[in-house]
Amino acid sequence: MNSSILRTMARLLASLxxxxxxxxxxxGHNAPGGGFSGGIMAAAAFVLMAVAFEPMAGWRxxxxxxxxxxxxxxxxxxxxxxxxVLAGDGFMAGQWVTVNVGEGVKLGTPLLFDIGVYLVxxxxxxxxxxxxxxxxx
Amino acid sequence: MxxxxxxxxxxxxxxxxxxLPARRWRGLLLAAVPAGVFAYFVSxxxxxxxxxxxxxxxxxxxxxxxxxxLRADGLALLFGLLIAGIGAFILVYAEAYMAGKPGxxxxxxxxxxxxxxxxxxxxxxxxxxxxxxxxxxxxxSFLLISFEQEKLKARKAAVQALLxxxxxxxxxxAGLVVLGQAAGTYRISAMSAExxxxxxxxxxxxxxxxxxxxxxxxxxxxxxWLPGAMAAPTPVSAYLxxxxxxKAGVYLLARLxxxxxxxxxxxxxxxxxxAATLAVGAFVAVHERDLKRILAFTTVGALxxxxxxxxxxxxxxxxxxxxxxxxxxxxxxxxxxxxxAIDHGTGTRxxxxxxxxxxxxxxxxxxVAAGSVGLAGFGPVLAFIGKEAALEAGLEDGGAAGGWALAxxxxxxxxxxxxxxxxxxPFFGAERAPGHPHEGSAGLLAGPLALGALSIGLALAPGxxxxxxIAPAAAxxxxxxxxxxxxxxxxxxTALGLSALSVGxxxxxxxxxxxxxxxxxxxxxxxxxxxxPKVYDWLYxxxxxxxxxxxxxxxxxxxxxYIAVVLLxxxxxxxxxxxxxxxxxxxxxxxxxFYEAAVAATIVAGATTAIVHMSRLAAVTALGAxxxxxxxxxxxxxxxxxxxxxxxxxxxxxxxxxLVFYRLPKLVDxxxxxxxxxxxxxxxxxxxxxxxxxxASLGHQQGQxxxxxxxxxxxxxxxxxxxxxxILVDFRALDTLGEIVVLGTAAFxxxxxxxxxxxxx
Numbered sequence: 001m002n003s004s005i006l007r008t009m010a011r012l013l014a015s016l017x018x019x020x021x022x023x024x025x026x027x028g029h030n031a032p033g034g035g036f037s038g039g040i041m042a043a044a045a046f047v048l049m050a051v052a053f054e055p056m057a058g059w060r061x062x063x064x065x066x067x068x069x070x071x072x073x074x075x076x077x078x079x080x081x082x083x084x085v086l087a088g089d090g091f092m093a094g095q096w097v098t099v100n101v102g103e104g105v106k107l108g109t110p111l112l113f114d115i116g117v118y119l120v121x122x123x124x125x126x127x128x129x130x131x132x133x134x135x136x137x
Numbered sequence: 138m139x140x141x142x143x144x145x146x147x148x149x150x151x152x153x154x155x156x157l158p159a160r161r162w163r164g165l166l167l168a169a170v171p172a173g174v175f176a177y178f179v180s181x182x183x184x185x186x187x188x189x190x191x192x193x194x195x196x197x198x199x200x201x202x203x204x205x206x207l208r209a210d211g212l213a214l215l216f217g218l219l220i221a222g223i224g225a226f227i228l229v230y231a232e233a234y235m236a237g238k239p240g241x242x243x244x245x246x247x248x249x250x251x252x253x254x255x256x257x258x259x260x261x262x263x264x265x266x267x268x269x270x271x272x273x274x275x276x277x278s279f280l281l282i283s284f285e286q287e288k289l290k291a292r293k294a295a296v297q298a299l300l301x302x303x304x305x306x307x308x309x310x311a312g313l314v315v316l317g318q319a320a321g322t323y324r325i326s327a328m329s330a331e332x333x334x335x336x337x338x339x340x341x342x343x344x345x346x347x348x349x350x351x352x353x354x355x356x357x358x359x360x361x362w363l364p365g366a367m368a369a370p371t372p373v374s375a376y377l378x379x380x381x382x383x384k385a386g387v388y389l390l391a392r393l394x395x396x397x398x399x400x401x402x403x404x405x406x407x408x409x410x411x412a413a414t415l416a417v418g419a420f421v422a423v424h425e426r427d428l429k430r431i432l433a434f435t436t437v438g439a440l441x442x443x444x445x446x447x448x449x450x451x452x453x454x455x456x457x458x459x460x461x462x463x464x465x466x467x468x469x470x471x472x473x474x475x476x477x478a479i480d481h482g483t484g485t486r487x488x489x490x491x492x493x494x495x496x497x498x499x500x501x502x503x504x505v506a507a508g509s510v511g512l513a514g515f516g517p518v519l520a521f522i523g524k525e526a527a528l529e530a531g532l533e534d535g536g537a538a539g540g541w542a543l544a545x546x547x548x549x550x551x552x553x554x555x556x557x558x559x560x561x562x563p564f565f566g567a568e569r570a571p572g573h574p575h576e577g578s579a580g581l582l583a584g585p586l587a588l589g590a591l592s593i594g595l596a597l598a599p600g601x602x603x604x605x606x607i608a609p610a611a612a613x614x615x616x617x618x619x620x621x622x623x624x625x626x627x628x629x630x631t632a633l634g635l636s637a638l639s640v641g642x643x644x645x646x647x648x649x650x651x652x653x654x655x656x657x658x659x660x661x662x663x664x665x666x667x668x669x670p671k672v673y674d675w676l677y678x679x680x681x682x683x684x685x686x687x688x689x690x691x692x693x694x695x696x697x698x699y700i701a702v703v704l705l706x707x708x709x710x711x712x713x714x715x716x717x718x719x720x721x722x723x724x725x726x727x728x729x730x731f732y733e734a735a736v737a738a739t740i741v742a743g744a745t746t747a748i749v750h751m752s753r754l755a756a757v758t759a760l761g762a763x764x765x766x767x768x769x770x771x772x773x774x775x776x777x778x779x780x781x782x783x784x785x786x787x788x789x790x791x792x793x794x795x796l797v798f799y800r801l802p803k804l805v806d807x808x809x810x811x812x813x814x815x816x817x818x819x820x821x822x823x824x825x826x827x828x829x830x831x832x833a834s835l836g837h838q839q840g841q842x843x844x845x846x847x848x849x850x851x852x853x854x855x856x857x858x859x860x861x862x863x864i865l866v867d868f869r870a871l872d873t874l875g876e877i878v879v880l881g882t883a884a885f886x887x888x889x890x891x892x893x894x895x896x897x898x
Contacts, residue, residue, distance in 0.1 A: 028862045029857040030857060035865075035866070044792075077877060081870070081871075110857070110866040111866075124881060127887065131888055132793065
């Protein structure tokens with residue numbers, strides 16, 4: 001697509017979308033959001049880049065290839081499960097630590113698991129959508 | 138524990154074989170591993186002979202009563218010694234045979250993996266442990282047969298061997314489980330023949346176990362895969378197809394003889410299959426001209442011989458079988474390796490192209506001479522002792538089975554002798570060979586010379602093995618103590634007379650083998666003759682044709698068709714359930730709030746637009762409106778998480794549709810009216826069904842909903858206020874993990890398909 005308005009705005013919008021997606025990911029445990037919707041929103045940011053510039057721009061903007069994001073995310077999700085094994089509670093049993101910032105924030109392996117989901121969803125969405133756009137080359 | 142270490146050591150040598158550089162000492166170094174294991178097994182012999190074998194076990198599936206259990210009794214040690222001992226020689230031989238060619242390390246590594254698996258089979262005391270090792274031998278032997286994977290013949294032979302032994306393996310798994318159920322234990326050493334015989338499962342177990350053993354040990358009618366497997370490099374043939382893998386079936390028969398041997402079907406089934414295999418193997422062997430194929434068919438015969446003896450199951454027959462297992466492994470291993478040396482030295486394995494090699498290859502000649510004596514079973518070799526004992530067992534038996542066995546031994550003895558004469562022929566007459574014949578290197582000769590020497594040496598001094606090795610092994614097979622005294626010379630008796638008769642006839646047959654086998658050779662070569670490979674091909678390609686037919690018939694390739702099948706199935710099942718269990722529909726949905734009605738109207742409008750509009754892009758956008766309308770419904774009814782996900786998903790889906798539809802041609806025609814009516818009817822049926830189902834389910838609460846439990850515990854146990862998310866990432870995280878694995882896999886599939894299209898242009 002050849003639109004200078006879209007190009008000018010795309011970077012800004014994409015950055016905002018990415019920020020919003022990270023926010024969704026972070027707050028997911030206590031409010032609507034989470035790795036899945038966050039991941040889709042992040043993928044939308046990269047697809048926006050692809051639409052505004054050219055397909056490969058969206059592909060490259062992830063820095064780590066979307067094809068690698070999938071196994072990476074699966075690895076993170078799987079690894080989060082082993083924390084429970086190491087603690088002796090069994091696979092996938094959540095482990096928590098409290099970080100004393102302000103009122104105290106609880107950080108746990110479920111967040112790590114959700115990060116894994118987030119990465120997989122970005123990779124999957126881009127691996128399906130971007131090749132469809134780029135096929136015309 | 139020592140047993141575990143011994144088997145583990147062999148497996149640990151696998152990476153070593155891959156990492157070490159290709160030097161002549163690599164073979165020797167690797168051979169040190171099985172040699173050490175061999176020495177360890179020797180040290181266990183006395184314990185086994187005293188009746189207190191070394192055992193080891195660990196829990197595996199305690200709830201099923203399955204253990205990892207090992208036991209080193211006489212039978213296990215006899216096979217273990219053969220596997221480790223011959224394996225050591227094979228590794229040295231393989232290094233010399235490959236002579237630094239690429240892939241030598243891979244060959245040795247796979248041989249070691251196979252060796253470890255085979256040790257697992259013979260030392261296993263738990264049927265499931267045994268089965269796992271058994272399958273591992275099938276897989277590693279597949280890799281070994283297909284070692285020269287660039288050759289179609291090797292790949293085909295490997296698949297054939299895998300399919301035949303794999304099918305048998307499935308039967309065996311079922312058989313072993315049934316046997317375990319019948320016996321009440323999976324421990325082989327704890328099974329009692331009475332318990333099995335008294336169970337109604339006994340016959341089923343027997344048939345299935347025999348199928349597994351017969352396929353593995355190349356018994357008629359499954360024998361054809363073994364000659365096919367000669368596509369493997371010679372070290373593999375020498376190891377797998379003479380001494381070890383094919384004997385796994387014989388081993389299994391011997392191992393389970395105390396449990397199954399008294400069953401009614403055992404004797405007729407095992408004796409007849411064994412005798413038939415012996416006859417077929419020996420008969421086909423004299424028709425072959427390729428050294429390795431001659432050896433392959435005589436091996437088929439020898440396996441039939443062993444099976445037949447175990448089928449007879451008398452004390453004498455068992456003793457004969459144990460002696461012959463060792464004797465056969467020694468002479469056949471030597472002969473196979475010598476065949477490889479001849480191939481190496483002359484460039485061919487066809488006997489008709491060879492002559493007068495005894496001057497150029499004196500050592501190989503010595504090996505083949507010693508091996509041929511073993512094959513003929515007449516002379517100062519261990520196999521002779523075994524064969525004489527078998528003849529005596531046949532004579533002593535007196536029954537029909539014994540008579541058949543006797544006839545089979547005498548007839549096949551003659552044929553084996555003829556095959557031995559054929560093997561010796563390349564060494565006599567005028568010198569003839571495609572290349573310049575030369576003697577093999579020390580590495581090629583060490584193994585066969587040692588095995589040939591042992592074959593003779595053990596026959597001259599059988600006292601070395603009779604008490605320590607043969608007696609405990611025979612006792613393990615018979616299920617009771619057995620006294621063994623082996624003698625090379627028994628004086629002039631009936632067995633010797635029968636032997637001399639069959640060998641004399643065999644020599645005459647061997648000298649005139651060309652002319653005598655011509656008519657039967659033509660018969661077996663005829664197009665209509667149902668030989669094993671032909672039947673296999675017929676079944677194999679027939680199955681592929683059936684699959685193709687089935688695919689064409691069921692998988693028509695029209696997305697519309699698939700969707701119709703799925704939807705109509707759903708409608709049918711849903712109505713069946715509704716009619717069967719009934720349901721009531723409450724009426725309060727008839728009075729919606731005005732904003733609810735507005736959303737519903739939007740959805741209906743979107744759907745209608747999608748149907749009537751002729752532009753694809755407009756239709757997709759209208760469908761997007763439906764999706765967003767649904768998202769608002771979620772939001773209105775208290776599912777913000779779903780609404781959020783629906784919105785982002787809908788955005789991406791619309792984009793995806795636009796991208797795909799952008800490339801499609803313009804929609805000019807909606808197809809014939811009849812099809813549209815049909816599709817409309819299906820759509821209407823689905824819509825009505827879904828509506829009724831949703832309304833009916835509203836008034837159909839069964840049991841306590843789990844949502845309240847999740848709601849209560851989400852924050853207390855998982856520190857999350859968003860219950861949906863807590864379920865996804867904590868309570869049901871394993872499900873989510875499975876889902877993202879599926880998603881990721883599907884993405885790779887889609888990506889690959891899209892890329893393939895691009896590249897093929």
